[in-house]
Amino acid sequence: MLRSFAFVAVAALVMPSFAGSVETAVQLRDKALTDTTAWAIVETLTSEVGPRPIGSAAYNRSRDWAVAKLTAFGFTNVHVETFVKPAWSRGAESAEIVGAHSQKLAVLGLGYSVPTPKAGIEAPVVVFGSYREMLAQPPGSLKGKIVLVNQPMTRTQDVSGYAAAVVARNGDAEAAMRGAVAYLVRSIATGTGRAPHTGATWGPGPHIPCAALGVPDADLVASLARHETVRIRLKLQSSLDQKAVAFDVSGEIKGRERPDEVIVIGGHLDSWDPGTGALDDGAGIAITTAAAKLIGDLPAHPRRTIRVVWWGSEENGGSSEAYAKAHAGEKFVIAGEADLGGDHAYMVAVPQGLPGLDEVMAPLKTIVSRAMPRNGGADIHGLEEAGVPVLVVLNDASRYFDYHHSADDTLAVVDSDGLKQNVAVWAGLVYLIAESDIDFRKVPAAK
Incomplete structure (x- = not known):
């Protein structure tokens, strides 16, 4: 069932102009379903850094950990962006x-x-x-x-x-x-x-x-x-420290033909202090980063740039506004944030109404939102407000709030198979968007 969903999710964005990319997307899917990168990210984040509330020593340590990880994974333009945020x-x-x-x-x-x-x-x-x-x-x-x-x-x-x-x-x-x-x-x-x-x-x-x-x-x-x-x-x-410094950390898979057209994906690096932030949001960071790494490891990068962002102040707010302000004027294709744990992904929502998209998404009609997605995530809200289209992958949250924001949010409650299935969905979808020339801003107005 995991394989069939990932395949359908990939097929959902196939357009005639890049149908040949499906084969690569399927290869990404199959590799993701056995890849352990996402698990390794959550494991090391929770064990080497631990809980990451803004202003704490662990939070500051997570910045260096993040830069080292993204660099080791082969991302380019890895850097830190800081902003003042009361802690x-x-x-x-x-x-x-x-x-x-x-x-x-x-x-x-x-x-x-x-x-x-x-x-x-x-x-x-x-x-x-x-x-x-x-x-x-x-x-x-x-x-x-x-x-x-x-x-x-x-x-x-x-x-x-x-x-x-x-x-x-x-x-x-x-x-x-x-x-x-x-x-x-x-x-x-x-x-x-x-x-x-x-x-x-x-x-x-x-x-x-x-x-x-x-x-x-x-x-x-x-x-x-x-x-x-x-x-x-x-x-x-x-x-309360009114002059604390928060940060976002990002890295890129540079597009081979349209590097200025950017797809933003990621999760938030900060967490509350009782647990180790494994589900919220170590899993989101792990899923999106592992998906982008798989794409970056291909013999040829996709046409558009994929930027992974680890936002540093979601739980207390601030990342959304800071990031949108710092990157105003960039050519964002779409933005997506993973922040609902790592259990089975059951729904994908992308802007609808584009030529040819309805037909190829028909197999997903029972599980995919057919409406324009809203509320893509707290950290991409600023981009969404600025008109950037959003991609939403919904996880099964049935057990997520048993652990959310508590001492029980640890590696012990993370589902490794769920992580892999999510990586398969994200990798396929993001790759096909990055390889395409779809302009999600041109969605027809609702009648």
Whole structure:
């Protein structure tokens, strides 16, 4: 099944003008399905560098690691682009129920949370079963309270379950406007493990200390709160470096005929600190880089340039805007980012409506988006806003959010066969785009 999907994905972009390139694409597919480069990238990234939050020593070490890897793989024009980005750093953290049923809770501060006083905050908890329920409370009604939103996340193959649940992670300002002194959220996760899942919290203030509880701990607090007043003592210490330096690292497979026409693919190098960032986004870096390396190892490069970018500030934002600004005016053909783990790829979306493309994509009608892809990825959002077409390869996310942003995001949960299948899809698609003269900007307007 892996081979058949990769073949169909490759065939999807075959145009009469370069039909002969299919044979090379099939060779790439077959080699990718046995190639271990992607696994080796994730393995060394997680073991030699580890977790990579901006501002940490490991983050800075990842820059040199990235340059060395891309150079060793044969990419040219390998370089680092820097930009200033405030870096939030986690300090000591704890949460516990105090009183008759005292016990410690599994907690992780959310990125960019303000700290508590050193002595912490102790207050009664108000539990809401959904974020919408909390928003329905009038101003001042939660004065002096710690809010817990215990909203479960639905497990889905795509990211719709996450998209629906993650809004609750940004609720500290809304809770503050209702008088709350701290904000807790059930981890945005599909698993039942106790490890809490972190993530950034965004939006305008006012801000109060905010953190995620492990899923069973959030349920524990909610259960007790149904029968009695629950008090929690919360301590969150963090710091913010306003002048931290972030970076993107990139390298190229230079096109043999149209080097100025650039296809951008990649993933993000930074990660949260609890785990080692294996799925998020070591897998994305590994998949796109291994695919480009296979193309670069061919006897002849494709006509267009393939640029692999390892964006350095996705989790806390900044890479998208910095990269788009630094590369304004370049002739980008299409851009694609892998940032959904490494499980089986089940859907490919490329701009539709081009002459001849519908016919050759007919075999994919049950699994490939027939509409113009949107939201190609956080790091290519700036390019997309500037009019660059996007390529989207969707992975099966059914188990991804069991581990996402948690201590369990390690090499142990990466599927090596899934990595290979993804590399096969990316290698075939990117090669045929790079070898073609398709102009994805000329998609007919919707009627």
